[in-house]
Amino acid sequence: MxxxxxxxxxxxxxxxxxxxxxxxxxxxxxxxxxxxxxxxxxxxxxxxxxxxxxxxxxxxxxxxxxxxxxxxxxxxxxxxxxxxxxxxxASATGSTTPELPTDTTKPQPSFSSVAPPPPPNPMDFISTVQKDKAPLTPESLFPGKQLTVGERVYKKGATSSTTNCATAAMAGLGPVLQKHGCTRVIRATYERDGVAITVGVALFDAQAAALKAKEQVQGGITPLAGSGVGGFCQVKTVCLRRANSLGRYAYFTQAGYTSGKKVTEADAVVYKTSDDVGTFAFNQIYARGRAQASAAAASPAPAG
CATH class of the missing domain: 1.20.5 (Single alpha-helices involved in coiled-coils or other helix-helix interfaces)
Structure with a gap:
């Protein structure tokens, strides 16, 4: 989904x-x-x-x-x-015939026939590791101590970053990440009214690899407890898992009750939590591309 x-x-x-x-x-x-x-x-x-x-x-x-x-x-x-x-x-002011210059030895204005280049596309900067050079940390990707979406406020819990992608995945997702060349996973947990969610962003060298990891997803991201958020989505507990990709990033969410209650399709609050945090991750990834595109437009590369 x-x-x-x-x-x-x-x-x-x-x-x-x-x-x-x-x-x-x-x-x-x-x-x-x-x-x-x-x-x-x-x-x-x-x-x-x-x-x-x-x-x-x-x-x-x-x-x-x-x-x-x-x-x-x-x-x-x-x-x-x-x-x-x-x-x-009328004769003095009604004439529409322009006077043409007679002295052709003076320099005449010239106009370039070359159209200016289009502005950089943010997707170009988040689709390959060669162009995606901006610093990336858990705090830059998931800033602040809370996430506010409309009237809903989510408290941020623990965050983590690892280059061992398999350790941040469970139930079959680890091998999928490794197969397609995952280089790093950054996770963050949010909680509101007894519902917790962990979002994990996996990095790949190219957009195609991230897309394949999303399409072949199994299992989900490992829930991350701590910093005021207790354990959730433990073994034998039903939680809501989702996956998506943008550029060279694939991101995964796992949401459930901190009480251990199983999630059902009727639990709209869990689905809303997953929507809010997933959209936030999407926006944060795209913001990286937009920021790098703006920087490139402000400082174009010198002509060769």
Missing amino acids: SFGGPQWPQEPHQQQHQPFQQPYQQQPPYEQSYDTGTPDWSALAEASEARARRRRWLLIGGGALATAAIGTIIAVAIVSANKGGDDNK
């Missing part, structure tokens, strides 16, 4: 100009009286006055027409000037 884990323009208003109308005034009739030889000076004076008034009205009307014509000419000139300015502005 395996663990999963660590994805709007309106046109301007046009003013209507009425044509200039000259004031009209009815002229008095020209009257001349004939006498036997003496002019009618009174009539002549009235006629002269009428002619003078008519000339004044003509002058006034002509002046008004001239004024209106001048105003029209000025308005047309202003509109033309504005239109010309807009056209010039």
Whole structure:
């Protein structure tokens, strides 16, 4: 049984100009009286006055027409000037044709056609012993004095590390580890509410060997008592065993009651404990790969 884990323009208003109308005034009739030889000076004076008034009205009307014509000419000139300015502005700012450099002797910018390398894959660093160089101890793999998962707090018990992989295994697991080249087993025990679990992480030189050890698993990891946790999963006691692998690591768990009670499929608390600790081991192993990948990205190897 395996663990999963660590994805709007309106046109301007046009003013209507009425044509200039000259004031009209009815002229008095020209009257001349004939006498036997003496002019009618009174009539002549009235006629002269009428002619003078008519000339004044003509002058006034002509002046008004001239004024209106001048105003029209000025308005047309202003509109033309504005239109010309807009056209010039559009001409100055609306050009989309770029200017090309004429001096080709100056250095021109260049761009690399080579794409940057992808970031390192964490799995590359935990899949072979050649790249997995970060220090590894029980404390770095299982740090702290307890494990907290949600609201569940597990007290950490004893830890151990051995290069004699068979001594950390029982009921047939030892020979499987040796067969595939196990180089080290690191164990840690956790306990909560009378349920204890030991997780053992076995190291191999390559990913393929760890995968085979998981597939051919027999027995389980040896429970590790001590540091406040009593013995559990002794001989003839039924416990929950599981196995999985990640990169060049295979990891195994064995969980049961510290009272010696047999584990059944109805014991959800034991299964939950196994899930929590197994997922924690998975995350810790993957974190090693991520940390080494980040370090490699920050300090790339020099070009040869």
